[in-house]
Amino acid sequence: MGTLPKIWLLDTLKMKHNLKDIARLAGVSKSTVSRVVNNQPNVNEQTREKVLEVIRQHNFRLNTTARALATRHTHILSVIIPQSIASTFTEPYFPSVIQSVSKVAAEHDYAVMLWIGNDEEEERFGERIVMNGMFDGALIASSIENDPLVEHLSKAGFPYVIIGPPHFENANYVDVDNCTGAYHAVVHLIGLRRKRIGIITGPLNMGASKDRLAGYRNALADANIAYDANLVFEGTFEESSGYHGALALLQQNVDAIFAVSDTMALGVLRALSEKGVKVPEDIAVVGFDDMPFASHTKPALTTVHQPIAELGADAARTLIRLVEGQLVEPYQAIFPAYLVVRESCGAQLIKEVHV
Amino acid sequence: MGTLPKIWLLDTLKMKHNLKDIARLAGVSKSTVSRVVNNQPNVNEQTREKVLEVIRQHNFRLNTTARALATRHTHILSVIIPQSIASTFTEPYFPSVIQSVSKVAAEHDYAVMLWIGNDEEEERFGERIVMNGMFDGALIASSIENDPLVEHLSKAGFPYVIIGPPHFENANYVDVDNCTGAYHAVVHLIGLRRKRIGIITGPLNMGASKDRLAGYRNALADANIAYDANLVFEGTFEESSGYHGALALLQQNVDAIFAVSDTMALGVLRALSEKGVKVPEDIAVVGFDDMPFASHTKPALTTVHQPIAELGADAARTLIRLVEGQLVEPYQAIFPAYLVVRESCGAQLIKEVHV
DNA sequence: TTGTACAAATGAAGTGATTGATTTTACGTT
DNA sequence: AACGTAAAATCAATCACTTCATTTGTACAA
Numbered sequence: 001m002g003t004l005p006k007i008w009l010l011d012t013l014k015m016k017h018n019l020k021d022i023a024r025l026a027g028v029s030k031s032t033v034s035r036v037v038n039n040q041p042n043v044n045e046q047t048r049e050k051v052l053e054v055i056r057q058h059n060f061r062l063n064t065t066a067r068a069l070a071t072r073h074t075h076i077l078s079v080i081i082p083q084s085i086a087s088t089f090t091e092p093y094f095p096s097v098i099q100s101v102s103k104v105a106a107e108h109d110y111a112v113m114l115w116i117g118n119d120e121e122e123e124r125f126g127e128r129i130v131m132n133g134m135f136d137g138a139l140i141a142s143s144i145e146n147d148p149l150v151e152h153l154s155k156a157g158f159p160y161v162i163i164g165p166p167h168f169e170n171a172n173y174v175d176v177d178n179c180t181g182a183y184h185a186v187v188h189l190i191g192l193r194r195k196r197i198g199i200i201t202g203p204l205n206m207g208a209s210k211d212r213l214a215g216y217r218n219a220l221a222d223a224n225i226a227y228d229a230n231l232v233f234e235g236t237f238e239e240s241s242g243y244h245g246a247l248a249l250l251q252q253n254v255d256a257i258f259a260v261s262d263t264m265a266l267g268v269l270r271a272l273s274e275k276g277v278k279v280p281e282d283i284a285v286v287g288f289d290d291m292p293f294a295s296h297t298k299p300a301l302t303t304v305h306q307p308i309a310e311l312g313a314d315a316a317r318t319l320i321r322l323v324e325g326q327l328v329e330p331y332q333a334i335f336p337a338y339l340v341v342r343e344s345c346g347a348q349l350i351k352e353v354h355v
Numbered sequence: 356m357g358t359l360p361k362i363w364l365l366d367t368l369k370m371k372h373n374l375k376d377i378a379r380l381a382g383v384s385k386s387t388v389s390r391v392v393n394n395q396p397n398v399n400e401q402t403r404e405k406v407l408e409v410i411r412q413h414n415f416r417l418n419t420t421a422r423a424l425a426t427r428h429t430h431i432l433s434v435i436i437p438q439s440i441a442s443t444f445t446e447p448y449f450p451s452v453i454q455s456v457s458k459v460a461a462e463h464d465y466a467v468m469l470w471i472g473n474d475e476e477e478e479r480f481g482e483r484i485v486m487n488g489m490f491d492g493a494l495i496a497s498s499i500e501n502d503p504l505v506e507h508l509s510k511a512g513f514p515y516v517i518i519g520p521p522h523f524e525n526a527n528y529v530d531v532d533n534c535t536g537a538y539h540a541v542v543h544l545i546g547l548r549r550k551r552i553g554i555i556t557g558p559l560n561m562g563a564s565k566d567r568l569a570g571y572r573n574a575l576a577d578a579n580i581a582y583d584a585n586l587v588f589e590g591t592f593e594e595s596s597g598y599h600g601a602l603a604l605l606q607q608n609v610d611a612i613f614a615v616s617d618t619m620a621l622g623v624l625r626a627l628s629e630k631g632v633k634v635p636e637d638i639a640v641v642g643f644d645d646m647p648f649a650s651h652t653k654p655a656l657t658t659v660h661q662p663i664a665e666l667g668a669d670a671a672r673t674l675i676r677l678v679e680g681q682l683v684e685p686y687q688a689i690f691p692a693y694l695v696v697r698e699s700c701g702a703q704l705i706k707e708v709h710v
Numbered sequence: 711t712t713g714t715a716c717a718a719a720t721g722a723a724g725t726g727a728t729t730g731a732t733t734t735t736a737c738g739t740t
Numbered sequence: 741a742a743c744g745t746a747a748a749a750t751c752a753a754t755c756a757c758t759t760c761a762t763t764t765g766t767a768c769a770a
């Protein structure tokens with residue numbers, strides 16, 4: 001701060017004009033130019049044209065920073081990826097969310113700031129974000145429970161929307177029905193006569209992971225199958241944890257593995273293929289996410305579809321409404337997740353048997 | 356603009372203070388508080404302590420927007436993903452770049468803005484970015500040739516660094532030696548006695564794709580193998596284009612396929628596996644990128660490694676130097692790319708023959 | 711007791727917009 | 741011609757900071 005040189009190479013190249021200049025050149029006052037730029041009424045049509053002409057001629061662009069100071073709104077939305085999941089950032093889930101957020105933001109003329117947590121900084125992450133403060137609201141992508149970040153933002157008075165399970169009673173959030181989605185997947189496996197169904201969960205300090213595990217347990221309970229903690233492997237959402245989870249569950253003689261992310265399911269397929277285990281004949285595999293690659297695996301992956309892009313878009317729209325004061329009640333949306341049956345669960349086999 | 360309600364629910368909750376308030380409360384002037392906040396010299400140690408105490412007590416945070424207006428620097432960096440490649444955004448390449456940029460930015464106390472091109476808007480994309488103007492400099496991720504975006508930014512006077520092959524003579528850029536990387540891959544295949552080597556390129560209006568194709572041609576030329584346009588399939592960097600490329604090249608009786616991205620190589624493996632073609636026995640496959648999943652495919656993928664994170668980090672560091680006026684000469688860095696030999700190229704086979 | 715030097719603090723003019731209160735202009739009525 | 745009215749334009753305050761020129765304060769030497 002304050003240590004930057006005063007003269008900027010590129011500043012000298014661009015002749016910058018401000019409202020006042022344009023006003024002078026067009027022979028009107030600053031206010032009038034402001035009205036024209038902001039498409040406000042009460043300005044004569046000829047005057048408007050004249051001003052626009054001058055603006056065009058001088059290639060004038062409004063200084064957004066000054067406007068932000070005056071209006072107290074930057075028209076910037078933050079997307080926050082907590083450090084707890086930064087290692088998973090390269091998973092297609094986040095790009096999808098970000099892309100849809102970015103699109104909605106653009107439609108409403110908002111810019112998007114991105115904050116990705118860094119393993120090396122602990123507490124400082126939330127502080128950095130809050131200290132910056134140059135955004136109107138924040139979207140928090142699936143953080144862990146009791147993430148201090150949320151409290152930080154909340155205390156600092158920033159509007160925010162959580163993408164994932166909520167942390168507080170009255171939080172604004174947009175989530176997928178993880179529990180029911182997982183439930184359907186496991187019910188399906190049970191229907192296909194699988195008896196020992198293993199699960200590879202995500203980190204259990206994340207709401208989404210817990211909900212999916214709950215769906216698994218509900219399905220077992222409804223079928224009167226005893227819950228066996230040995231069949232539960234806590235993964236990290238990474239491919240390698242699917243791989244190791246599968247190896248561990250093989251020891252338990254499972255006949256089905258439910259990996260709660262497609263990426264982990266990929267790891268499962270790799271492990272089983274290496275061990276010469278046939279999918280779905282010997283072990284059925286079901287994933288979660290329905291990522292683009294899920295239909296391209298071998299065998300094609302049966303998985304729980306979640307509408308990731310819709311989730312991000314809805315969250316963004318909600319945040320904008322919140323920021324613009326159009327949202328009075330807390331907004332809490334839960335999107336359905338449904339099972340997409342492909343090859344890896346063995347539904348085909350059963351059908352053939354029936355025939 | 357200008358249509359937002361004047362009273363904000365959350366504004367009433369947070370008692371906001373400004374420099375003037377703090378100055379009054381600490382019994383000093385605004386300037387002094389500013390010095391303290393910015394860690395500048397010429398302020399008495401006791402005064403400094405006193406001011407800091409008041410700041411702490413009132414939970415004061417500097418208004419970054421006002422500072423930006425005064426200093427004419429927002430301390431924001433933009434990462435721009437042109438619409439031409441927005442479809443590939445979920446590829447791990449971009450998250451990796453963004454993550455490393457984000458990290459470097461954080462280290463230098465910069466925030467990161469993200470602009471992702473949208474297929475639906477053509478020309479408006481660059482305009483939107485420039486009109487926003489609330490950033491000090493931009494990082495452009497691998498755009499197509501003659502992308503009007505670069506011209507836009509350049510005209511608007513924004514410092515920028517290109518990640519990928521440069522568009523102009525004097526542009527600042529950070530790139531990978533795509534040509535040499537591809538060259539090594541193809542030379543390796545030739546050394547393994549492959550005679551008909553097909554290539555699946557990226558979009559040929561992108562510099563990186565062209566450079567990789569050039570490397571392929573150079574390798575053939577050096578080995579006195581005639582270049583055959585029938586062995587060249589123009590892909591899109593997407594998995595499916597690898598799949599279709601492989602099917603097309605199968606018609607040409609190739610004995611090796613060089614896919615210039617790992618994701619496309621994945622598609623190649625899928626196609627070959629479906630057709631019952633053995634890799635590497637019947638057809639050798641080489642990818643490009645060395646993505647995390649490359650070592651987890653079956654067979655493990657031989658591929659050209661490129662240091663994606665380093666690329667992003669270096670670009671970010673360069674941009675910050677540029678923005679802060681510490682860069683006088685154009686910065687042009689080319690990172691080496693090297694071949695990582697695994698199973699899919701069939702190097703093992705040859706060794707065994709020799710034994 | 712001044713004068714000088716230097717550190718510390720202050721005052722005021724910027725930065726470029728928005729916006730509500732106010733004045734000017736244009737135009738149709740009486 | 742005087743008046744009322746509404747539209748159009750202007751004025752001035754405000755947003756919250758930085759920074760340069762200036763003043764104040766202190767200590768030490770002459």
